[in-house]
Amino acid sequence: MNSINRRDPLLAELDAMTDSFERMFGLRAAPGGTRGFLPPVDIWEEEHSVVIELDVPGCDPENLSAEAVEGQLVVTGERTPSDGAIRRYRSERWQGRFVRSFTLPQNVDGDTIEAAYEEGVLRIKLPKPEEAKPKRINIGHQSKTIEVAGSGTNN
Numbered sequence: 001m002n003s004i005n006r007r008d009p010l011l012a013e014l015d016a017m018t019d020s021f022e023r024m025f026g027l028r029a030a031p032g033g034t035r036g037f038l039p040p041v042d043i044w045e046e047e048h049s050v051v052i053e054l055d056v057p058g059c060d061p062e063n064l065s066a067e068a069v070e071g072q073l074v075v076t077g078e079r080t081p082s083d084g085a086i087r088r089y090r091s092e093r094w095q096g097r098f099v100r101s102f103t104l105p106q107n108v109d110g111d112t113i114e115a116a117y118e119e120g121v122l123r124i125k126l127p128k129p130e131e132a133k134p135k136r137i138n139i140g141h142q143s144k145t146i147e148v149a150g151s152g153t154n155n
Contacts, residue, residue, distance in 0.1 A: 005135045037094040039077075039122075043102070052102060057120030058093070064117060066124055068110030073102045073124065105129065 039054040056077055064077040076127065078097045107129035114125045 024137060037096060037098045038100060041100065043143070045128075048128055050128065052124040052126070054100065054122045054124075055120060055141065056098075056117075056122050059120075059122075060116075061117045064122055066113070066115050066122075068108070068113060069102060071104050071106075073113070074125070075102075075103050075122070077122075088150045107131065 029146050039056045041055075042053045046050055051075070052075075054075060056079070059077050059079045063079070064075075066073060066075045068074075076097065076099045079093075079095050081091070104126065105128065107127055109129075112127045116123050
């Protein structure tokens with residue numbers, strides 16, 4: 001019986017699909033190679049603030065925390081399993097703790113950061129510091145009168 005040592009293309013495709021699925025739902029290999037949950041995040045800029053939104057459905061707002069620490073915004077949370085289960089037949093939804101951290105823009109005052117949790121989305125607004133806001137610079141100009149030769153009248 002011959003053993004083939006080549007990688008099966010179907011298994012490679014399944015691995016790629018699994019990786020894509022894990023990225024889509026926020027599952028990543030945590031440090032040390034264990035699987036953990038990292039909620040997906042969107043970050044964008046508005047005129048006066050930077051907004052961070054994390055998808056954390058099923059989390060009790062009491063189990064969510066956002067702290068400004070040494071130039072970092074550290075967001076932690078935990079989702080606990082449903083109470084009252086005598087026996088579980090399937091458990092696919094993530095549960096446990098997560099930690100995400102983001103570098104804060106310079107000179108952001110931690111006391112002015114706002115956070116709200118609604119419909120499974122944690123929204124954090126970081127006000128832009130004054131020096132980070134774009135400033136319109138007026139460009140001055142002077143009108144010059146140009147004399148055209150021969151336009152004068154001779155009496």
